[in-house]
C-alpha cells in the first residue's frame with residue numbers, strides 16, 4: 314500500500330513474525346521466500362537460504378519493485394513438535410477467516426443435513442491449505458465415482474492427484490506418498506472413495522505420524538480405527554446426531570448407526586457426490602454447471618438412486634470406468650477431463666466399453682451355474698479366464714452385467730438374487746434388494762468369510778449390494794462355495810428372528 318509521500322506503509326518498521334515459509338528460492342545470491350502466519354503474508358528477502366517449514370523471522374519492512382517486503386535480519390528455523398504445534402495454530406487461525414457457504418445440499422434429507430458440518434469442515438481444511446500454500450495430495454479411487462469426485466475437488470484448488478486402483482490404502486501406498494510429501498510442511502492428504510476399512514488404518518497411521526493432515530471422504534462401511542486416524546472423516550456412516558450434535562453416532566455395528574436406520578444403506582451417497590458438496594461449500598455452488606453434473610456421474614457409476622440420472626450420466630460413468638481401468642498411477646485427471654470434451658473420442662470409447670462388456674457377457678452365459686438355495690437364486694460365474702487383470706471390464710463389471718440381466722427376470726417375481734463371481738484372486742458379490750431384505754448383504758457375507766476362512770480370505774469389503782474380497786490364489790472356488798453356505802445360514806437366522 315502506498316502513502317501519499319511515496320513511502321510504503323510500515324516501511325522502516327521492525328517486525329517479528331512466526332509463520333510458514335513457502336516458495337523459497339535463491340535468486341542472484343539473494344534468498345527470496347514467502348512467509349505467512351495465516352493473517353499476514355510477506356515476501357522475505359535475506360542472504361541465507363530459507364528452508365521450507367516453520368520459522369521465526371525478524372527484520373525490517375521495506376519496499377522492492379512496488380511491494381512491501383521483509384528484509385530478514387535473523388531467521389530461526391523451528392523444528393519438531395514445536396513446529397508442528399505452531400503450524401497447527403497457524404492453520405486454525407487461517408481457517409477461521411475462510412468463508413464457507415451455508416448452502417442446501419443437492420440431496421436434501423436427514424443424512425445430508427446431518428453431514429453438513431463435516432462437509433463445511435472439509436471445505437475449510439482444503440481452502441486453508443490453499444491459503445497457506447501447503448502441499449495437497451489427493452488419492453482418488455480409480456473408478457467413475459472416484460474420478461468424478463477428484464474432478465470436483467480439483468476445481469476448488471490445485472492439488473496433486475494420484476489414482477488409487479485398490480480399495481485399501483496399504484502401507485506400500487503410504488510409503489510412496491511419504492516419499493512425496495516428506496519435505497512438505499503439514500501437507501494435506503485427501504483420500505477419496507476408499508480408505509474407510511480397518512485394513513487401511515496402518516497406512517493412514519503412517520501418514521498422520523509424518524505430520525500430514527488427513528481428510529478421508531468415503532462412503533464404504535467403516536471400521537473402528539478410521540475415526541482415530543483421520544483428522545476429518547466425511548462419511549454418511551458417521552453423522553452427527555441431529556438431537557445432540559455433540560455426540561457422534563459411530564460404531565462398526567450397523568445397528569448403532571443412525572444413518573443406517575434412516576436410509577437402509579449409507580453407501581448410497583457416493584464419494585463423488587460428497588466431494589461435489591465439499592466443492593460447493595467451498596464456493597463452487599455458483600458454478601453448478603461445472604460441478605453439479607459430476608455428482609450425477611458418481612451416482613451413475615456407483616449405481617446410487619439418491620438423485621435422478623439419465624442415459625448421458627450413465628455413458629459418462631461408463632467411459633470414466635473404461636479409462637480408469639487402463640490408467641495406472643499418476644496425475645491423469647486432465648486426461649479424463651479432455652476426453653469428456655472430445656465427442657468423437659468419447660463415443661468410440663463408449664462403444665468399445667459396451668462391446669467389451671457384451672462380448673464377455675456372452676461367454677459368461679456358457680459357464681454360469683444357476684442354483685436355488687432356500688428360495689434365493691444364486692448365479693455362480695467362473696471369472697478366472699474371463700477377466701484379465703487391469704483390463705476392462707473388471708470382474709465387478711462382469712458380475713454387474715450378469716446381475717442386471719438376471720435381475721431383469723427376477724424383478725417381476727420379487728425373487729432374491731445373489732451373483733457370485735470368482736477367479737483371478739478374488740470373489741465378487743452382487744445382491745438384489747429382495748435378497749438384502751432377507752438378510753443377505755454382500756459385505757456381511759464377506760465379514761463371515763473372513764471369520765470362517767481366515768487363512769484364505771484377505772482384504773475385502775463393500776456395500777450391502779456389491780462387495781468383493783481378495784482371496785489366496787487357487788482358493789477362489791472354495792471361498793465361493795463357503796459363501797453359498799453363509800447365505801443359507803443368513804437366510805435361516807433371519808427367518809428365526
Ligand SMILES: [Mn+2]
Nearest residue numbers: 458506584615
Ligand atoms: Mn464409490
